[in-house]
Amino acid sequence: MAGGTWKKQDKRQPGVYINVRSDMNPVTKLGERGVVAICEPLSWGPEGAISVLGPEDDYTPFIGYGKTETKARFLREIFKGSDRTAGPKQVLLYRPSGKEASRATAASDVINATARYTGTRGNDIRIAISTSGDAHTVQTLVGSEVMDTQEVSAASxxxxxxxxxxxxxxxxxxAGIPLTGGTDGTVDASSHEAFLAALEGYMFNILIxxxxxxxxxxxxxxxxxRMREGLGRKCQAVMAVTKSMDTEAIISAKNGVRxxxxxxxTPQQATWWIGGAEAGASYNESLVYAQYPDAVDAEPVLTSAQIxxxxTEGQIVFFREFGSVKVVSDINTLVTYSDxxxxVFSFNQVIRTVDTVANxxxxxxxxxxIGKVQNDNASRDLIKTWIVGYLNEMQANGGIRNFSADDVSVEAGEAINAVVISIAIQPVTAIEKIYVTVSLTNE
Structure with a gap:
């Protein structure tokens, strides 16, 4: 935890800063969030399409591996949440089509079988056959686990x-005829372009x-x-960038965890947890000092100067304190400020608040x-009433402060079918810096 003394309120790191001064002679849920999108190269699963997973779903149909297996780690990390905030409600998972990817096959006089999907996971499949007279029991095994059993009299x-x-x-x-020849293929920028084109039709909070x-x-x-400014769809992306992108739209991971x-x-893999935690956090929650579950240290460990x-570069940093690993500050890459x-736009809790209102x-x-309400004074009053009620609820939940009905105006626009709405809000953020002065007196 950062600490020390302070002369002015200019500390970068959250912490408790204490001055000891002598005054005596010296002796001694409003907006729903929780949707993450990710394009993940995989060894199994539907290709070129978005699959929707929830935290309780079985991962196997989507990625070919169960929740406890290493290949499922990215989903486990995404769904973890923090010690005080929930993980996401949904993951929009896209498996890109790998160039020159192939399906595993088994071709023999005994049986012909082809893996349902491309990828190396298909090489873990084998077909076992037991025969009794004209009856055959055909089992599909993945590793040592039987996934399917059929009783037939012929392969047809x-x-x-x-x-x-x-x-x-x-x-x-x-005893087992193996499938072989399954490959993952290679994924390039065109695969990600296809993913983003498919994603445009979905609502999401965080893109990893x-x-x-x-x-x-x-x-x-x-x-x-383009989503934020061109389409009015408020969302953010999480990645591990080497330099600041200088925008509230991008959250960057500096280091990882052990x-x-x-x-x-790694920092790239830490985007899994950061993305899930950012999506799961509500507008009235911050990830400042939020704990990364099951983490025992930062990786690499950064010095105070490095932090x-x-x-200063607008990056998320992990550090270890009191036996847990925490986020230093819940910020994005915006570092150049203007009128x-x-x-305040560099704080992700503020962005969550304004994005929640906008969405x-x-x-x-x-x-x-749109298309249902007439553009007259009575209808504009109804629109204002709804907005005021909505923001009053947000204020009651601690998301904004000092709000009154006068902070909302709904006026007729220049065109006969247009309305112009102005909303002024003051978002609330979590306490990050505590400046303390301890005065010693003779009394």
Missing amino acids: ELVANDWVEFGEGNLTES YDGADEAIQTLYFDFIK LIDGSVI DEAL EKNE DVYKHFSINV
């Missing part, structure tokens, strides 16, 4: 299951990029900027107002 009766599709064969006894390709990072930056099982989460530098966007107003008006 076999039906496709979640793992393989069958062809002709002369079924005979076999867990790679290090600067061209793809720029691709994501341009997409998020988990209790000894595995290291200050990272914060239009001052320092909720957008949704409400799209569903209940």
